[in-house]
Amino acid sequence: MGIPTFYRWLLDRYPRSIVYVKEESPKVVNGEEVPIDITGPNPNAIEFDNLYLDLNGIIHPCFHPEDRPPPSSYDEVYKAIFKYIDHIFSLIRPRKLLFIAIDGVAPRAKMNQQRSRRYRTARDAADAAAMAEKSKDEYGTACEKLVPEDKIKKMDSNVITPGTEFMASLSVALQYYIRLRLNTDPGWRGIKVILSDANVPGEGEHKVAAYIRDQRNLPGFDPNTRHCLYGLDADLIMLALATHEIHFSVLREVIVFRGKQNENRDRDGNMKRSAVQNSKIKEAKEEDFDFIKRIRFQFVHIWILREYLDFELRIPEASMKTNLERLIDDFVFMCLFVGNDFLPHIPTLEITEGAIDLLIKVYKKEFNKMGGYLTNSCEVDLGRVEHFLQALGSHEAAILRRRLQVKWEKDTLFGKDACETGGDDGMGWMDGPDKPKLVSKDMSQKVLSNAERKEDKARTVEEGWKERYYCEKFDVDTPNDRTKLKDHAVQKYVEGICWFMHYYYQGICSWQWFYPYYYAPFSSDFTNLKNLDISFTMGKPFKPFDQLLGVLPAASAYALPLSYRKLMTDTSSSIIDFYPQDFALDLNGKRFFWQAVCKLPFINESRLLREIESLEHTLTDEERKRNAFSLDSLFFHISHRMAPKVISFYEEKKDSQKLTRAKLKQKINPKLSDGMNGFAYISDKTIQLSEIYSPIDGMETIKDNQTIFVYYKGPPMHPHIPKVPEGTELPKKLISMKDVRQAPPLWHEKRPAYLPSHRPTSNAIAGDRRFYGNNHREVQKVNNWQNRNQPRLYSRQGENTVKKDEILGKRNRKGEKRH
Template sequence: MGVPKFFRYTSERYPCLNELVKQYQIPDFDNMYLDMNGIIHNCSHPDDSNPHFRITEEKIFKDIFHYISILFQIIKPKKLFFMAIDGVAPRAKMNQQRGRRFRSAREAEKLEEEAKAKGEVLPSEKRFDSNCITPGTVFMARLHEQLKYFVKMKISTDPLWSKVKVILTGHETPGEGEHKIMDYIRWSRSQPDYDPNTRHCLYGLDADLIMLGMCTHEPHFALLREEVKFGKNTQRATSPEETNFYLLHLSLLRQYLEQEFISIKDKLPFEYDLEKIVDDWVLMGFLVGNDFIPNLPNMHINNDALPLLYKTYLTVLPTLDGYINEAGDLHLERFETFMQELAKIDKEKFQDTYADLKYFEGKTGRRPNDRERKEYKPNNDETFNVNIDDIKANKPDDELQALINATQEMFVDDIELDGDDEFDETSDEEANIEMEFIMHKKDYYMNKLDYSKVTEEVLADQAECYVRAIQWNLYYYYKGCPSWCWYYPHHYAPYISDIKGFKDLKFDFELGEPFKPFEQLLAVLPASSKHLLPTPFHDLMTDEDSPIVHYYPINFETDLNGKRNDWEAVVLIPFIDETNLLSAMIPCYQRLTEAELQRNTHGPILVYNWTSDNMGVALAPDYFPPVQECHASEQAVWRTELDVPEDQLQRGMLPNAKRDFVFPGFPTMRHLKYQTCLKKCRVKVFDQPSRNESMIVQVLPEESTNPPLEKVASELLGKVIWAGWPHLTRAK
């Protein structure tokens, strides 16, 4: 899922990033990686809005094989083909998966009910439950066996496949697909024989692949993805032959980012380093929210959050003594300075709310009471117990009153020092705004985060939780999963102005162990998908005496929380308590069959190579003919074998990488003189004019005299040249 709207926003801001794939002009790639879950979803439920749609398992497997074959055929990797399917995810991801699966089950049921209400007759066979695309289900186990057969068949029968190493890391191997790819790239970079000029192509739909690709610091890296149709009623192409594919060039994004932040190049009190600016750019991307952390209040991409972050960065960086994200390690003091500057946005956004409050007061002659603000809920946590009637009477608690008093004293002191009467009214107004702002934030924590009393301890805990989440994210992207059991414990993030006082925090993540597949299934599935689990676990989700039945609400609320689309809403379901979940499961294990117990284990990564030896007949599990002469050798590698000790991690761009060497088909803005500026030009991106600013690149004319046309013609006619800067297409 990644970061909603990030892909479109980045493509609009930097219009040359995406290049339509033309069969005859594809750059040479050494390694190709597939983030497979997008393919599995596309081939199994291409149209979720149609309750009549039905598909057989055979058709799903055939379509997946076909899709993989087409992608391989487009890119034709020279050395490595890597297929990664999501295994068991870290707990931090499971909360988002849980919300998504609860919502998709409810939407599917609603569509069927609406169709029946219209008198439509639905097919008798069961619809495909997309929630089965989760590790540990029968469907995923069968798909894994089919993919093993498919790889052996392709290596044995297709000359292009026989030339490359093929790696399959399936649902049995823990980790999200794209992060298993990153783990492999990190491991490769730490090997002594690694070629720093390896050309990578990564296929996948998630916008966070842009950030993952950038934080590898590999100079030759592109993302492959289908053309995205934006807007209403856009029908998605179902077969790969009907699909346009685009390459998004990260080498070009690096040069665009250089232009984005070029104005501070000569203002820094330390060495300017584009690779380190890229790392800080990745960090800024986390602040608009991702799969692991909710977005900060007022930080929405469609409300210009990213330009605001960039502007703040340009202001703050020259005042610091170094970069904020040091290759995955968060420099807390510098980050705190950045957040304090960013916090001004909280106040600015509140001015609008304050205007509404004053309007209400002007119309009614009184302040809105708590019911007109929000309905508060008392907290279950005893440390925050407070008399709810006090809140109903709108009495500020002691801490809040002290804060308001301090604020008023501060402004009163200012007035006395100034000694000028004309500022009295303004200062009163500022004190009022400050007080209202504090009340407004208190309201947010009580209503959204269910605190019945907002104390300094609460706010300090909120700040610590959030900063810890940012550091977990950075470790995850740059070094691998730092903790399988950590997760962000709230549905909402704190106000930016409350994220402070954390510069002395110490981070100590406990690595722990990934969940077993059935543990994850029970943690992320709604009760309506209980058929995807072995029967002994069903009652845990539905029996009213089950110790964990409260984790599976049939009715639940969603909160748009400033977003526009239903799929972006926060799904308000309770977080799973790991201890409760695991202890409730223990009695069920003895009733599992041997095959079910096997499905609940972790498995290795499979590495395939062509061999001249005849390995015998490779049988297909179902549907397909056997391979009479198999020439694929299979080797099992366990994920821990790819762990890289911290002292062997290669940070930043490798020293012997050829930064200035241009491979054919890898675009660059070098060679020509140009200048850039940001402006709203309604540049057409994905068939729609952009609504935001775009970076316009203007090529500067050469200073030389204009030679006669005949001279130019005699020099160039019949020669192979590079046209279409910056994409540099070969032409004659």
């Protein structure tokens, strides 16, 4: 889930839930490195049952690395992915299941975000090429130092989208890799492997969550199953909490947060993994995969995070006995307002401004008045949500005043260029007249007085700030139009929060629904929610080629069949307006362009599908296969306990005509499958091939193949039970009240501060480098300025010591008024 800086907040507030992964070093015998025996005990003293890989988090750094030369072919990408999986597998050592999940077609609500990212990627590539061309014209060969050629020629990562040739060949490569490991590696011999590739609809992490939900509370399910889910996205932590599984860990690379390079940040605002690596990694050769071994990893232990939340979410003087599981569900729900992949965040809620602390504080304060919990599994109590959002709305004016003050302080003390905003800061709709420019050092006292006057002036512009916001961001002018638009945006946003909870706790309730605006309403505008009619139509997912047309820019049209490309590139196309050559970017208060809102036209689904329908007959057999949906693939070694029953079923049915025309299903016995329920689907193309040829140059052919392959489908969907399963052995408590850090003062309620300390006082989030990176001279300049001009807390006057409250405006002991 797109929750910017959430992991940094988590690290600061709940540090003991995050633990470094212990790694076993390979032994060297007679000068040769001996592979690690992954059949041995896990060095982390945790024996995991199931490992789930959100593989898109591995595909991207292998496809377009920042720390080594880019791959020159897909085969190099596949080999790097194999090495990455090998390394993670050796760290976790699952004993029952490896689940490899790749993003398939996404719900429409997610496609809008995917479209923005892919257009931004194409724009960045075009800008780099233009810069290189300009440099060549002006400086000749010297431009290579400015824009390295390999940065420009690296492959287009937009092909990491369902339906492309790359994703189809990746699936084939992974099927070969899984069989190779099951045949040759003893550590894989006893496990099952599920591959959910790009032809299986759904986002990778949600396929994993659906698998876990569907297995719980069924015959044979082990409530003490130990899960480990790999991935960088913050939504993995939320999904893990939403499962209500106790023995759950999220695995992610160690991230270095501080740094000044724009290009070294990921979509969450954290430093990218590539920026963590040392100089030796940057010198790696194309075929050198040792960089993977040098990556450090961390666990987020969900059972410890739950302990922290148990203390954090305790309601003082609650009118009812509270339930931790319900409180955790409400925490997941509240966090959607600061960021997710489907809705823009509420405009006054930023984690770097203490938004999560504000949400928790308001929730605890209003819990009794609301009448209890905001949610019940996937159900949302809109009456209580309205009360909660109105309470949040009471803080909006103060937050906006604080932002104006902070912005003015930056602009005044160091000039707009020093703030690294790169353009409009998103507060233009709020600002009044022009603000003072950079002032000299000897004017610091004048700055103080101006700051006080500016704070007062911010109060005078308070009236009408909502109107200016809707005029600026939603492009409406008249009061009547603003009211209609605001009401519609509230309706769609409330639909969105209900859709979100259903998606996280029960599964997709509509493939077609999406939020049709770039920005969110203010929390104080959420009124009369009880009377809203909230309903969804399930619909069906886009086909892969439909999604490609919905998310790719025209620059990546080559990834589609020839007849489809013309819809994106031909000026006579009836939907050419979906593919603008240029588009607006709104920084919306952010610092970097990669954080900006991409103002792209929303795809009209009916128009798009109508044009596609007339082209499907032009597809080749190979293209039809890429454009079709599939089931998950299940692999296991012939020595697995499941093998005899599957083989006997195949032998019984192999002469049947039905087997050649369709897949026949067999119910999986959970006693033989280590507690896994569902169905195995068998066709004439499944079971056991004698030889498996390598689809990758330089890799061996698998002879005398000992693996079995069938298709897999989970058990029928049943209501998710959002509580800890009976029979769960609770781990020993590790957190006590002394481990819980006191919540910092609310950001917008603190007294005026100057630049380095205007953010929350958090070691993980704040810090002087927030604005200056490694420019220590600028930091020192601000610190010196503060030391000269801020009031001293204690001042000697003869024998008397003047206290802080006396200095800040009250009378001193001599009865004189202090100013």
